[in-house]
Amino acid sequence: MRPAGGQALTMTASSRNSVFSQKFLQQIENANPTGQIWIVTDNLSSHNSLSTRTWLEDHPRIHHAFIPVGACWRNLQEGWWRIFRKAALAGRSFANPDDIAYATALATSQLNSRAKPWIWGRPTPPTRRLRRRYVYRV
Template sequence: MFIPVRACWLNLAEGWWRLLRRAAFAGQTFADATEIAHAVAAAATQLNAHAQPWVWGRSPPQPRTLRRTFVYLL
């Protein structure tokens, strides 16, 4: 699969669409486009109310406690 250079924001957009689809469309049936627009607006409002910054990558590893410590066993 080809991923374009300098397009990491696409991964963030895909995650946002996944959250929006799950919040707005999961288990619902719509009669017309007005209901779809209302569901999307309500889901976007709900997602924006609980928004948190995206943390890219892993958290840093814990520092080692025995680093550069010499232990002599008797």
């Protein structure tokens, strides 16, 4: 997810292992052909395995930052994931993995079409205007 624009990139995988993690990192690198890339992830073993760290050494544009243990609320991805689950997966049953991949691609494209920048924290409440103004005369 790009917080500045709200756009996201998704990929379905049969497992959460280092191989698929590296394939996803490659997709991210291909989608961002220039500049530095910062990846913020949790401490899942596939994100920090020896093979993934070796892969990252061969791709110097990608920098990996880990969220501290017990601080998932710091990850903007969690908010996007909640919205994505509701759009793609909630209340649905899937017959095969291809259906899941289709629902994922469809929900991602729909969310990207109306994406807005992500901001940490709660937005400031709007200022309330007085409904009536009373004037007392003496």
